[in-house]
Amino acid sequence: MSVKVIAFDMDNTLLDSNKMILESSKVAIKRALDMGIKIVMCTGRPLAGVSEYMDELGIHGDDQYVITYNGAIVETAAGKTLNKYLINKDEYVQLVKYGDEHDIQYYALDDNSNVYTGNRDVSRVAVIQANENHAGIYVRTPDELPEDFAAAKFDFVGEIEKLDNTELQVIRDFDEQFNVVREGTVFLAVMNRSASKGFGLRRLAEYLNLTADQVMAFGDEKNDISMFKYAGTAVCMENGSDIAKNFADYITDTHDNDGIAKAMDKFVF
Structure with missing residues (x-):
């Protein structure tokens, strides 16, 4: 065809x-x-x-x-x-907690292209992402976000060696709950399972x-x-x-x- x-x-x-x-x-x-x-x-x-x-x-x-x-x-x-297919706030909180406990920086995107992170020391990758999307970065803890907050995509980010060392563990910990996939050298994306x-x-x-x-x-x-x-x-x-x-x-x-x-x-x- x-x-x-x-x-x-x-x-x-x-x-x-x-x-x-x-x-x-x-x-x-x-x-x-x-x-x-x-x-x-x-x-x-x-x-x-x-x-x-x-x-x-x-x-x-x-x-x-x-x-x-x-x-x-x-x-x-x-x-x-x-x-x-979005990630709800409870799931977002779970991912934030995981990032904090394992010292992995992160950001999330809502369905209106806005960039969010709870990292006070904002990753350079999040800054690049916000610039590409012509958006600012909302630095907010989960408690500062509304209960109906939802993310279209959550990204663990870091330099290549950092993500190389954590990718398989993140996949093992979350693969049954989310779709986890390496987007590139500095992005490890987590999305709704569908x-x-x-x-x-x-x-x-x-x-x-x-x-x-x-x-x-x-x-x-x-x-x-x-x-x-x-x-x-x-x-x-x-x-x-x-x-x-x-x-x-x-x-x-x-x-x-x-x-x-x-x-x-x-x-x-």
């Missing part, structure tokens, strides 16, 4: 090393949009962190879609929610009455593996992790060397 949906991870996949979309990618994506193919950002970022790129690509309205927070929210480009890029992509395909064979996915990291497992055509960037590459159908060139356009030429055009 021909490709009807193309899902793109953002960082180090659609975005190059300068956090820009290559001109070759823009040309290929415009061609796909003109063919009626849905172009879907499928990212760990919140909507505020991808909106400018969607605007740049001309992705607008209720007939285009975006998957954010690693699949916690599936919505239209105009902001109409199709699916939402939230993943793969499940979000599946739900979107079902909403559009499409099958997995009609879905193509681009990614580079562990949090992309779930959509690689679902999509009929899974493409990993050459700059991606070895683990992610193991689940891909095809390894394209890097995010800095026209990898998106080359794979779309091969499989779409």
Whole structure:
């Protein structure tokens, strides 16, 4: 079957090393949009962190879609929610306590792209995240948050060595309760058990009455593996992790060397 949906991870996949979309990618994506193919950002970022790129690509309205927070929210480009899977306040408190007890810094994102942390010594990673999302950081203890507070995504953060040493333990402690996945070198994401890029992509395909064979996915990291497992055509960037590459159908060139356009030429055009 021909490709009807193309899902793109953002960082180090659609975005190059300068956090820009290559001109070759823009040309290929415009061609796909003109063919009626849905172009879907499928990212760990919140909507505020991808909106400018969607605007740049001309992705607008209720007939285009975006998957954010690693699949916690599936919505239209105009902001109409199709699916939402959040972490409630009790679960958030549990994760905060764990971070404090194990000396792991953290932040959380609510479903309005706001960044929260109880760390008084705010992680540089949280600052970068807030900047990417054009948001400030709310430094609040759990007691200072309302009872109906909910997080779309919780991230344990730290330098590479720190997360390398704690990743497996966090997964062992929380894997039955949450979806825990390494997003990149400095992010270890914790989401609702039903939230993943793969499940979000599946739900979107079902909403559009499409099958997995009609879905193509681009990614580079562990949090992309779930959509690689679902999509009929899974493409990993050459700059991606070895683990992610193991689940891909095809390894394209890097995010800095026209990898998106080359794979779309091969499989779409």
